[in-house]
Amino acid sequence: MRFYEYESKALFEKRGLPLGPRHLVTSADEARAKAAEIGGSVVLKSQVLSGGRMKAGAVKFADTPDEAAAHFEAILPIEVRGEKPHSILVESKSPIAQEYYVAVTWDGRNKKPVVIFSDMGGIDIEEVAETHPEHVSKTNFSSLLPITPRLAKEAIGAATVSGSDLNKLTPIVFELMKIFLEYDLTLAEINPLARLEDGSFAVLDGHIDMEAEARGSHKALLKELGIGDDETRQARPPTPFEIEGAKVNAVDHRGVAGNVVEFDGDLGLVIGAGGGSLTLFDAVRKHGGKPANYCEIGGNPSQSKAKNLTKLILSKPGVDKIAVMMNVVSNTRVDIVARGVIAGCIEAGRDPSEAIAIFRIPGAWEEEGFKILEKYGVDYCDRSVSMYDAAGRAVAKMQAGS
Amino acid sequence: MSILIDKDTSFIIQGITGREAVNLTRENLDYGARIIGGVTPGRAGRDIYGVKVYDCVRDVVKHEGQPYGSIVSVPPRFTKDAVFEALENDIKLIVIVTENIPRREVAQMVELANLRGARIIGPNCLGMISPGEAKMGGVGGPAANTRQAYTKGNIGVMSRSGGMTTEIASTLTAAGLGQSTCVSIGGDAIVGTTYAELMPFFEDDPATEAIAIYSEPGGRMEAELAEWIAKNNSRLPVVAFMAGRFMDEMQGMRFGHAGTIVEGKEDTTADKIQRMEAAGISVAERIEEIPELIKQRLAEKK
Numbered sequence: 001m002r003f004y005e006y007e008s009k010a011l012f013e014k015r016g017l018p019l020g021p022r023h024l025v026t027s028a029d030e031a032r033a034k035a036a037e038i039g040g041s042v043v044l045k046s047q048v049l050s051g052g053r054m055k056a057g058a059v060k061f062a063d064t065p066d067e068a069a070a071h072f073e074a075i076l077p078i079e080v081r082g083e084k085p086h087s088i089l090v091e092s093k094s095p096i097a098q099e100y101y102v103a104v105t106w107d108g109r110n111k112k113p114v115v116i117f118s119d120m121g122g123i124d125i126e127e128v129a130e131t132h133p134e135h136v137s138k139t140n141f142s143s144l145l146p147i148t149p150r151l152a153k154e155a156i157g158a159a160t161v162s163g164s165d166l167n168k169l170t171p172i173v174f175e176l177m178k179i180f181l182e183y184d185l186t187l188a189e190i191n192p193l194a195r196l197e198d199g200s201f202a203v204l205d206g207h208i209d210m211e212a213e214a215r216g217s218h219k220a221l222l223k224e225l226g227i228g229d230d231e232t233r234q235a236r237p238p239t240p241f242e243i244e245g246a247k248v249n250a251v252d253h254r255g256v257a258g259n260v261v262e263f264d265g266d267l268g269l270v271i272g273a274g275g276g277s278l279t280l281f282d283a284v285r286k287h288g289g290k291p292a293n294y295c296e297i298g299g300n301p302s303q304s305k306a307k308n309l310t311k312l313i314l315s316k317p318g319v320d321k322i323a324v325m326m327n328v329v330s331n332t333r334v335d336i337v338a339r340g341v342i343a344g345c346i347e348a349g350r351d352p353s354e355a356i357a358i359f360r361i362p363g364a365w366e367e368e369g370f371k372i373l374e375k376y377g378v379d380y381c382d383r384s385v386s387m388y389d390a391a392g393r394a395v396a397k398m399q400a401g402s
Numbered sequence: 403m404s405i406l407i408d409k410d411t412s413f414i415i416q417g418i419t420g421r422e423a424v425n426l427t428r429e430n431l432d433y434g435a436r437i438i439g440g441v442t443p444g445r446a447g448r449d450i451y452g453v454k455v456y457d458c459v460r461d462v463v464k465h466e467g468q469p470y471g472s473i474v475s476v477p478p479r480f481t482k483d484a485v486f487e488a489l490e491n492d493i494k495l496i497v498i499v500t501e502n503i504p505r506r507e508v509a510q511m512v513e514l515a516n517l518r519g520a521r522i523i524g525p526n527c528l529g530m531i532s533p534g535e536a537k538m539g540g541v542g543g544p545a546a547n548t549r550q551a552y553t554k555g556n557i558g559v560m561s562r563s564g565g566m567t568t569e570i571a572s573t574l575t576a577a578g579l580g581q582s583t584c585v586s587i588g589g590d591a592i593v594g595t596t597y598a599e600l601m602p603f604f605e606d607d608p609a610t611e612a613i614a615i616y617s618e619p620g621g622r623m624e625a626e627l628a629e630w631i632a633k634n635n636s637r638l639p640v641v642a643f644m645a646g647r648f649m650d651e652m653q654g655m656r657f658g659h660a661g662t663i664v665e666g667k668e669d670t671t672a673d674k675i676q677r678m679e680a681a682g683i684s685v686a687e688r689i690e691e692i693p694e695l696i697k698q699r700l701a702e703k704k
Contacts, residue, residue, distance in 0.1 A: 106509070211505055331540055
């Protein structure tokens with residue numbers, strides 16, 4: 001779950017990292033007033049979750065309060081990768097002597113946190129790592145045993161930094177390592193971390209991602225930052241269709257029938273489970289089919305969940321048929337899903353034999369499931385038909401019908 | 403032969419009185435597992451299909467002897483404690499079924515396991531099976547369904563998806579290819595044991611002649627496997643299936659397992675396929691191509 005820049009900075013400030021004066025503004029008048037209050041040159045930055053603000057023209061510098069107000073008006077309508085600004089941050093702009101990069105993230109290979117440090121901050125770190133590897137250090141540290149500042153010192157030193165900068169940077173980097181662990185973050189990044197011309201250090205830009213699974217453990221912090229329980233902070237906000245899908249899944253705790261993601265195609269998908277859904281979605285597309293949605297069923301969902309998910313997908317405008325497909329199931333019962341999707345069709349006012357293009361769920365309780373499907377005249381297949389071919393049969397029916 | 407588990411492997415189930423764990427107990431016993439005890443705090447004295455329940459792992463060890471393994475099936479907020487308890491009671495092989503555990507806690511469990519010389523499979527996995535020998539976890543479901551999909555043989559299977567482990571095994575079985583051991587390694591960003599970490603076990607197992615893997619977007623596990631294969635001059639042909647190709651165009655969205663998010667180029671299926679093919683891994687476009695590719699690769703070796 002990504003934080004806005006102003007939220008990341010609020011957390012950094014709370015933990016004693018050095019930051020310049022700044023204000024969040026929502027109108028041009030406010031931008032003018034706060035720029036005057038800060039004094040001198042300021043920078044206005046669009047608050048969006050996606051990267052690429054600078055390129056999009058959503059970061060601008062102002063020397064006077066009036067210029068700040070004009071920039072506010074200019075930035076406000078700019079969408080960054082389709083995202084409108086939440087607000088605009090006005091921040092003091094001081095002359096920079098040196099830019100550093102520091103980030104803490106997870107290293108899935110060593111299964112430990114890693115602190116990445118460079119004295120070539122301000123630019124794309126992956127590029128620096130390729131062109132100037134000696135200026136980027138990567139240092140793993142323990143998430144279990146106590147950590148001390150020497151780890152930060154070693155990380156900084158390994159990127160060829162010494163002198164008073166080494167000593168001044170060490171507590172900042174060490175604090176970021178502690179913040180990362182304490183709040184279950186998946187990314188804590190400061191880029192750039194600047195030494196200003198007056199010799200002081202300042203966090204100029206920062207990014208924080210918190211693990212969604214850990215939200216419950218950090219309610220106090222999220223409340224303090226003003227992040228609501230209902231904010232998903234996904235790459236894009238959920239559509240009404242997706243919100244309804246989440247409701248279907250939340251009704252009871254038996255299994256999963258959710259993770260609904262809307263697409264603009266015409267073939268509804270009732271598919272599962274985690275890996276099976278990815279496989280089947282690819283298969284539908286490979287056959288030239290156009291999925292209306294992605295979803296996941298699994299973990300033996302209740303009949304009513306399967307029913308409601310089916311109803312929801314059939315209610316989507318333009319969806320004429322659904323394909324009900326899974327990998328060979330272990331703990332999900334085929335007969336329960338079969339009853340659920342048939343009931344869903346009927347409640348949606350549809351004939352199951354017409355609405356269900358294919359039913360391919362082999363495994364536990366399949367004989368019972370297949371009997372029910374036969375009774376309603378639904379086209380089904382067992383494991384002798386591959387997931388890929390089952391998807392192909394569904395797509396062929398769509399193409400024949402259009 | 404097989405890897406990690408066989409018919410003599412003894413284990414316990416932590417969280418044994420939970421709904422899913424009760425099913426697990428039944429399914430594993432029916433497949434011939436040696437479950438010597440179960441743990442649920444406050445439920446000592448009960449029994450689940452003849453398996454005695456204790457309040458803590460220490461009490462199981464005291465009354466039933468030292469188990470080799472444990473299946474941990476407890477809610478996410480209690481999982482770390484349960485795994486630490488298993489590790490500090492000398493358990494050497496732990497299958498974590500639970501999903502939605504934050505990475506920090508998984509990393510801490512893995513670090514302690516390394517310090518204690520133990521191995522973790524999962525979290526967010528269905529465990530493993532050595533067909534005809536034993537299974538440890540929910541993989542394959544009820545024993546009758548498990549026997550239908552899995553047969554004893556010479557192919558090792560590793561999968562980031564529990565369900566797809568069974569789909570692949572079933573496809574191999576239908577093509578006359580049995581399996582030595584199939585491991586559902588878990589769908590999270592950090593897992594106890596990766597493909598590359600399992601390879602040495604398969605390499606040393608005389609029964610294993612080839613490997614089939616299910617892979618997906620997110621993480622560096624496929625890159626790590628490709629490096630291992632290239633570096634170790636593996637005797638085993640590897641065939642991989644790559645799911646989630648559509649996600650390459652959808653940065654930052656999360657589909658399927660928690661570990662699948664595409665954040666950078668290395669997380670994409672295109673990058674993974676390229677790395678695996680460069681290391682000599684055959685990448686299948688469809689599950690049903692796996693048996694044929696394995697047969698071809700085995701024939702080329704002879």
